Amino acid sequence: MRNLCRFFAVAILSLSCLSSQSFADTWPQFRGMTGSGVSAEKNLPTRWSADKGVLWSVELPGRANSAPAITANRIDLTTQDENNGLWVLSADRKTGRITRRVKVGSGVLEAKGPRNLWEHRHNAATPCPAADEKSVYAFFGNGLLVCVDAKSGKIKWRHDMVKEYGNYDITFGMGSSPRLWGDLLYVECLTKGPSYVVAFNKQTGKEVWKTERTLPAKDDGPDAYTTPFVFETKDGHQLLISGSDHITAYNLRSGKLLWKSAGLAIESKYGRVIASPAADAGVVVVTAANPGGGGLGHVLGIRAGGKGDVTKSHRLWKLAQSTPDSSTPVCLGGRVFMVSDKGVASCINLASGEEVWRKRLPTGTYHASLVAGDGKVYFQNVEGACTVVSADDEGKIISTNQLPGKFYATPAISGGVIYLRAYERLFAVGVK
Numbered sequence: 001m002r003n004l005c006r007f008f009a010v011a012i013l014s015l016s017c018l019s020s021q022s023f024a025d026t027w028p029q030f031r032g033m034t035g036s037g038v039s040a041e042k043n044l045p046t047r048w049s050a051d052k053g054v055l056w057s058v059e060l061p062g063r064a065n066s067a068p069a070i071t072a073n074r075i076d077l078t079t080q081d082e083n084n085g086l087w088v089l090s091a092d093r094k095t096g097r098i099t100r101r102v103k104v105g106s107g108v109l110e111a112k113g114p115r116n117l118w119e120h121r122h123n124a125a126t127p128c129p130a131a132d133e134k135s136v137y138a139f140f141g142n143g144l145l146v147c148v149d150a151k152s153g154k155i156k157w158r159h160d161m162v163k164e165y166g167n168y169d170i171t172f173g174m175g176s177s178p179r180l181w182g183d184l185l186y187v188e189c190l191t192k193g194p195s196y197v198v199a200f201n202k203q204t205g206k207e208v209w210k211t212e213r214t215l216p217a218k219d220d221g222p223d224a225y226t227t228p229f230v231f232e233t234k235d236g237h238q239l240l241i242s243g244s245d246h247i248t249a250y251n252l253r254s255g256k257l258l259w260k261s262a263g264l265a266i267e268s269k270y271g272r273v274i275a276s277p278a279a280d281a282g283v284v285v286v287t288a289a290n291p292g293g294g295g296l297g298h299v300l301g302i303r304a305g306g307k308g309d310v311t312k313s314h315r316l317w318k319l320a321q322s323t324p325d326s327s328t329p330v331c332l333g334g335r336v337f338m339v340s341d342k343g344v345a346s347c348i349n350l351a352s353g354e355e356v357w358r359k360r361l362p363t364g365t366y367h368a369s370l371v372a373g374d375g376k377v378y379f380q381n382v383e384g385a386c387t388v389v390s391a392d393d394e395g396k397i398i399s400t401n402q403l404p405g406k407f408y409a410t411p412a413i414s415g416g417v418i419y420l421r422a423y424e425r426l427f428a429v430g431v432k
Helices: 002-024 161-165
Strands: 054-059 074-080 085-092 098-106 135-139 144-149 155-160 179-181 184-190 195-201 207-212 229-233 236-243 246-251 257-262 278-280 283-288 296-303 315-322 330-332 335-339 344-349 355-360 371-373 376-380 385-390 397-402 412-414 417-421 425-429
Touching: 074 135, 085 135, 085 144, 098 144, 098 155, 155 161, 161 184, 179 229, 179 236, 184 236, 229 278, 278 330, 296 335, 315 344, 330 371, 371 412
Parallel strands: none
Antiparallel strands: 054 425, 074 085, 085 098, 135 144, 144 155, 179 184, 184 195, 195 207, 229 236, 236 246, 246 257, 278 283, 283 296, 296 315, 330 335, 335 344, 344 355, 371 376, 376 385, 385 397, 412 417, 417 425
């Protein structure tokens, strides 16, 4: 009996380790499993160039800024071709070879803002796909939501979100990515028109719950381009949504509003929220941008939890500074790391909001969200320079690495490899 118990103990431990390794080795959606942007992996690459440290690169059809979703054996991406066809692409992790191309529909981004302000960096294939071993879940800026069978390439279910829930009224077009968690797929829509959060059964596509999200905001304030974040609290996991001048938390199974906090409103008609929430150690960090007002926006630190309106009771700190516009911060080791559009990186104390350091990175524009792991933070700019910085109170610049292309997409980390997506090419960077 003692040997039998020992056998089962070893088996359970092995399964636990396998599960943990599997979790660490995949990055199945925007900024990883929950949206934290933090990888648990070690020995991540720090130095590369076009002719060194690149394991492979592959040309991609069409153009898009969606980050890749990495599962055990696949890389899934989306793209829009020159004829406005919308595609789901799958590639082999080891070689980058495109193994499947599935045209799932066609359409263009519906944006009411001046075209010259967004067409160079945004189209209907900006939202990032989510994936598991059986399916790929792709959302596009025209409202198309599809589930593609990973084995056959057939479409298992689809929704036309515009027809079903109402026309988008958003200045720069829908850019939110879906979030997959358990057996549900979460999609948010925050606009001057329809505003809601909806959960679908990932197997059938059936709506499980839908919660209206209409909160007071003016000018461009109701528009948001954020992605849901799953945050673990002492009371369980919660779904965080930022936008419309508020951060809100929902029950994952029912869609019930748990708490909300105001404080993102900016006294400017250009105020908006693009960067998604970040969180760690019981503190939620949210940002609001003000690109038309010199970049002076807000960064809030909010103690997670509570019930109802926690604007006053749970506010830990508030900063008014040059904030990220598109780039979501990353929280690691009791610190918050951020970068402004113009490449000013900063580190602040997560608990107090006090600035730890601030420094200028290589010249360029920064829109990709930050990712971190192995004691390092990765800052990717549009012009192809990725700066690796130590995730500590010193913020030492370890390296700056250059690749050709335009990089708006957020990096993905999986299996010791960093995947960097340019407009029309995907790079796999690692230690050979």
